[in-house]
Amino acid sequence: MMEHINWYPGHMKKTRELIAENLKMVDAVVEVIDARIPFSSRNPIIDELVKNKKRIIILNKSDLSDHEANQEWEQYFRKRGNLVLTMNCMTGGGAAQLLKLLSRLQEEKNRDQVRKRPYRLMIVGVPNVGKSSLINRLTGKKSAPTGDRPGVTKGKQWLNLPGNMQLLDTPGILWPKFEDPKAGLNLAFCGSIKDEIxxxxxxxxxxxxxxxxxxxxxxxxxxxxxxxxxxxxxxxxxxxxxxxxxxxxxxxxxxxxxxxxxxxxxxxxxxxxxxxxxxxx
Ligand SMILES: Nc1nc2c(ncn2[C@@H]2O[C@H](COP(=O)(O)OP(=O)(O)O)[C@@H](O)[C@H]2O)c(=O)[nH]1
Ligand SMILES: [Mg+2]
CATH class of the missing domain: 1.10.1580.10 (Conserved Hypothetical Protein Ylqf; Chain: A; domain 2)
Structure with a gap:
């Protein structure tokens, strides 16, 4: 399902608060972006929102993007201190690597602990980048829970992943860069905002x-x-x-x-x- 959200200032404020609240409970943030438009498909204030949490950037839809460009973008984000993976969440390509990476982080966190705590994650990204597909790939379910509109709080649910890891069931849906006309065009090319623009x-x-x-x-x-x-x-x-x-x-x-x-x-x-x-x- 494509999310066409009407973003307005109150909505954005609410989203920001919700993400800040969820951030307190997680060890890492998985930021999903569209590998065809890595810059345009990032929320304009993502760095400010996520701050110093460990971040894993997923270059998703990498089956549609240029292989050479994927490698350049991987390098670009790695250089800036992120963990990065290319994925195809439609077929599950890269899911095994992601789970492996997460389980390494889980072990690091619990290394000196008697009581091994689950490694907790949340997924964030603008609409249509593949957040729901990623959740489904990781949990092996056919459909992720719906009702994932920003500002709508349901009881939080943790989905269990193999290897003592837990994923917040609803992704953080962030607003796109609609003030940058070039980004708007790129998002429209990729079908991530309405054609009527x-x-x-x-x-x-x-x-x-x-x-x-x-x-x-x-x-x-x-x-x-x-x-x-x-x-x-x-x-x-x-x-x-x-x-x-x-x-x-x-x-x-x-x-x-x-x-x-x-x-x-x-x-x-x-x-x-x-x-x-x-x-x-
Ligand atoms: N080709 C391709 N399509 C994908 C991939 N991941 C998701 N999609 C498609 O992109 C669309 C949006 O995915 P969805 O998971 O609903 O995105 P969300 O809005 O971020 O939750 C759907 O039609 C998916 O089937 C991918 O890696 N490759
Ligand atoms: Mg979704």
Whole structure:
């Protein structure tokens, strides 16, 4: 289920308080981000919120992102003192590594203790990065508990993980970077905020503009284009011709081809693409 939350100041304040409260009970925070847009898919004040807790950053959807870029981002976050893992929470790729890493942390915590306490975790991230999928992967359940709207406190529940570890059942849903227009675009490309923010044709045109700059050969191969045109609009029209997205009167069906390109990008069909590189941040 995609979460479309209407963030307003009161909501954000409540979320902040809830996370602060939960933080007191956990040993580590697992921050899930979208590996295609690691910068845009991070909450703007995440560092301030989490402060000095141990942090594990999950570069999720790494099946959709550029392999080389994944490695750069891993390095980027590691250099800044985080633990980092690439994952695919849809198939469970990386889950074993994460459990191994957590169990090492659990042992460190309990090394000199007579009574071994569970190592406690919470998951945080903006909507659609894969928080629920991660919970399901770790607990082996089909569906994570719902009702995970910020500010709605239910009785806290700890889900038991193998190896004396416990996970808070509801993830901390953080607000996205909606004040940064570039981040807004990236989130919209990845389907993490509503398409209505821009009309679908304009959104696709923006995406094509990025793709023809950074991944021209993937674009050419996918849509069997002889060459990449000068302007994104020409490229979009060439793709529309190839796909037969033509209206009566030989007009281009911009909305239809826009949906095709966006859907194929989001599903990883155009190729493995990362929209933000660590070297540019
Ligand atoms: N390709 C791919 N899709 C994923 C991955 N993780 C989650 N998804 C999909 O992304 C969407 C959002 O996932 P969800 O767990 O609901 O995100 P949440 O809003 O953070 O809880 C769903 O359609 C998932 O199937 C991943 O690693 N790879
Ligand atoms: Mg969820």
């Amino acid at each position: 821009l009309d679908v044709a304009t959104l696709a045109l923006e995406l094509i503009s990025v793709l023809q700059r950074d991944y021209p050969s993937l674009l050419r191969e996918r849509y069997k284009l002889e060459e990449i045109s000068e302007t994104p609009l020409e490229t979009m029209e060439a793709i529309a011709m190839k796909r037969g997205c033509i209206l009566p009167g030989k007009k281009i069906d911009y909305d239809r081809i826009a949906k095709v390109v966006l859907d194929e990008f989001r599903a990883g069909i155009i190729g493995r693409i990362t929209l933000e590189r660590a070297s540019h941040e």
